[in-house]
Amino acid sequence: xxxxxxxxxxxxxxxxxxxxxxxxxxxxxxxxxxxxxxxxxxxxxxxxxxxxxxxxxxxxxxxxxxxxxxxxxxxxxxxxxxxxxxxxxxxxxxxxxxxxxxxxxxxxxxxxxxxxxxxxxxxxxxxxxxxxxxxxxxxxxxxxxxxxxxxxxxxxxxxxxxxxxxxxxxxxxxxxxxxxxxxxxxxxxxxx
Numbered sequence: 001x002x003x004x005x006x007x008x009x010x011x012x013x014x015x016x017x018x019x020x021x022x023x024x025x026x027x028x029x030x031x032x033x034x035x036x037x038x039x040x041x042x043x044x045x046x047x048x049x050x051x052x053x054x055x056x057x058x059x060x061x062x063x064x065x066x067x068x069x070x071x072x073x074x075x076x077x078x079x080x081x082x083x084x085x086x087x088x089x090x091x092x093x094x095x096x097x098x099x100x101x102x103x104x105x106x107x108x109x110x111x112x113x114x115x116x117x118x119x120x121x122x123x124x125x126x127x128x129x130x131x132x133x134x135x136x137x138x139x140x141x142x143x144x145x146x147x148x149x150x151x152x153x154x155x156x157x158x159x160x161x162x163x164x165x166x167x168x169x170x171x172x173x174x175x176x177x178x179x180x181x182x183x184x185x186x187x188x189x190x191x192x
Contacts, residue, residue, distance in 0.1 A: 002029050002030055003030045003031070003082055003186055003188070004030070004033070004079065004080050004081050004082075005030050005080060005081060005082045005083070005084060006033055006075065006082070006083050006084070007021070007022060007035070007086070008035065008036075008083070008084070008085050008094060008103065008104075008123070009034055009035070009045050009068070010036050010037070010045055010090030010093065011036075011089075012046055012047065012048045012088055012089040012090055013045060013047055013048070013066070013086045013087070013088040014047065014048060014049070014050050014087045014117075014119075014172060015047035015048060015049045015063030015066075016172040017087045017117050017118055017171075017172050018034075018045075018088070019047070019064070020175050021117075021175070022034060022066075022084075024175075025179075028183065028188055029188075030186075030188070032069075033069060033070035033075070033080070034066070034068050034069055034070065035068060035070050035071065035072040035075055036072055037094065037097050037099065037100060039068055039071075039072060040073075041068055041069055041070050041071050042068065042069075044065040044066060044067050044068065045066050045068065045090070046063070046065060047062075047063030047064055047065070047088065048060050048061065048062065048088050048089060049062070049063040050088065050118075050172070052171075057140065058138075058171075060089075072099075075103065077102075077103045077107060078106070078110075080112070081112060081113070081186070082113040082114070082115070082185075082186055083103070083104065083107040083112065083113070083115070084114075084115045084116075084182075085114070085116040085120035085123050086118070087116075087117050087118025087138060087171065088118065090119075091119045091120055091122040092122055095123050095126035100123065101123070101126055104123055104124065104127035104129060105128075105129060108127070108129035108165075111164070112165060113165050113167065113182065113185045114129075114166050115167045115179075115182040115185075116137070116166070116167075116168050117169045117170075117171065117172065117174065117178055118137060118170065119137065119141055120137070120168075121135055121141045121144060121145055121168065122144055124145075124148070125141075125144040125148035126148075128148060128149075130145055130148040130149055130150030131148065131150065132150070133151070134150065134152075134153045134161065134163045135150045135151070135152065135153060135161070135163065135166065136159075136168040136169055136170050137170060138170055139154070155169075155170065156174075157170050157171055157173045157174065158173040158174050158176075159174055159177050160174050160177035160180075160181045162184075162185060165185060167182040
């Protein structure tokens with residue numbers, strides 16, 4: 001059965017972590033509404049490409065423009081079955097928006113599936129939904145997971161971690177594992 005999924009994005013969300021889950025979830029038949037505070041359907045967010053090229057941390061390059069397909073101001077979280085939070089730089093400032101945090105808390109309190117990747121854990125920590133849970137994230141976010149009362153799941157960059165309704169991963173190389181685990185939590189069956 002098709003699910004209605006909300007995706008929270010913002011300027012300089014990670015390109016792959018925005019585009020790939022959005023397109024994958026649509027491809028398997030789900031409806032995905034991508035929203036950003038202070039923006040409407042048809043407007044765009046800039047993305048950033050984070051790459052792992054041998055430096056001590058990722059490098060950042062300008063990505064594509066990503067077109068929003070729903071209005072943030074009209075979001076009723078009760079109308080959605082699941083939440084997706086891409087990483088990149090967007091979570092660091094989206095977590096300052098009280099409405100964004102209310103939306104994240106709704107999904108947690110209702111035990112609806114939540115998928116967060118990379119710096120998406122910053123939103124989970126700020127919304128105070130990690131207490132007593134295990135969560136993966138980009139390693140630089142490990143202190144935030146721990147300070148928010150969670151247990152940081154230190155896994156390979158291409159692995160994912162599920163704790164109940166929460167599916168997390170360190171970064172975009174984990175997309176195959178992360179999306180497969182999220183689809184399992186959603187109850188999505190793919191038959192070959």
